[in-house]
Amino acid sequence: MKVYNPKDWLYPIKYLLSAEHTKKIFPLIIGLGLFSWSIAYLELEYLKLSDKSWVKNITTVHSLLGFVLSLILVFRTNTAYDRWWEARKQWGTLTNVSRTLSIKLNAFLEREDKINRSFYRKAIPLFAETLYNFLRSEYTKFMLDEADHPEIISLDDKKHGPNQVASLLFNKTNSLYREGKLSGEQLRLLNEEITSMTNVCGACERIKNTPIPIAYSSFIKVFIIIYTLTLPIGYVFSMGYFVCFAVPFIFYILITIEMIGESIEEPFGTDSDDLPIDRMADNIKKHCREMLLP
Known part of the structure; x- marks a missing residue:
C-alpha cells in the first residue's frame, strides 16, 4: 500500500x-x-x-x-x-485478537513455563502469516526449526494453513486445561479469541472468493x-x-x-492500493513475542 x-x-x-x-x-x-x-x-x-x-x-x-x-x-x-474497508477491519480485528490472546496467556501461564510460552509466542503470529500467504494464493512454507515444538513442524504446506494453526492452538490450549494448568473459565476465554481468529479468516475468504459479478x-x-x-x-x-x-x-x-x-475491490493483492497485510503480519509477530517473553 x-x-x-x-x-x-x-x-x-x-x-x-x-x-x-x-x-x-x-x-x-x-x-x-x-x-x-x-x-x-x-x-x-x-x-x-x-x-x-x-x-x-x-x-x-x-x-x-x-x-x-x-x-x-x-x-x-x-x-x-x-x-x-471490510478487509482492513478484519485484519485490524486479527491484530487486536492476537494481542488480546497473548496478553491473556501471559497472565494465565506461569513465568517458569517456558515451553508453553514459547509455543504460543510462535504459533499465534503463525496464524497471521499463514492467512497472509493464503490470501495471496501462496503456499505456506513452514520453515521452522522447532526442536521443542514438533507439532509445528508437522504442519502440511499443501493444506489450509490458517485452519491447521487454529486447530493447533486449540488443541494445545485444551491439553493445558486437561493438565490442570488452565481453569475452565480460562479455557472459555481463550477459546473465544481462537474462534475470533477463524472468523476473521472466513470473512477474508469471503471477500477474496466473491468478486464483483462479471455482468x-x-x-x-x-x-x-x-x-x-x-x-x-x-x-x-x-x-x-x-x-x-x-x-x-x-x-x-x-x-x-x-x-x-x-x-x-481486491484488497489482498500486491498493488499500491492493496492492504499491506505483510506488514500487519510482521507487527503481530513483533507484538506477540514482546508480550509472551519468558
Missing part, C-alpha cells in the same frame, strides 16, 4: 498521472481524440450539417444517460471501497465506451473541434473511476 501525505496536492497529481492504469488507457485517449476529430470533420466540413440539424438533439440523450452513468459509477466505487462490471465498461464514442456526434455543433479534447477528457474521468474501483 502506498503511504502518502494527503495534504500534499502535488504528489497525488503526479502519482495519478504516472499510475499504471493511466499508462494503459493513454493509447485509448489518443485514439478517442482522433475519432472525435474525424466526427467533427465529417459533420462540419464534409456533410456541412448546420446547428439546426436533428443530430444536435442527441445531446439530450447524453444528458439523461450521464446522470444514470454517474449513479452507477458511484455505486460501483462505493461497493469496491466497502470490500477494501455488472462488463456493463459499466460497455456503457462508458458507447457513451463517450457518441458524445462528439451531438456536441460538435456547440463545441466545434474542441470535442477532440473534451471527449477524451470525459472518457479519462469515467474510465479512471471504474479502474480505481477495480484496483481496490
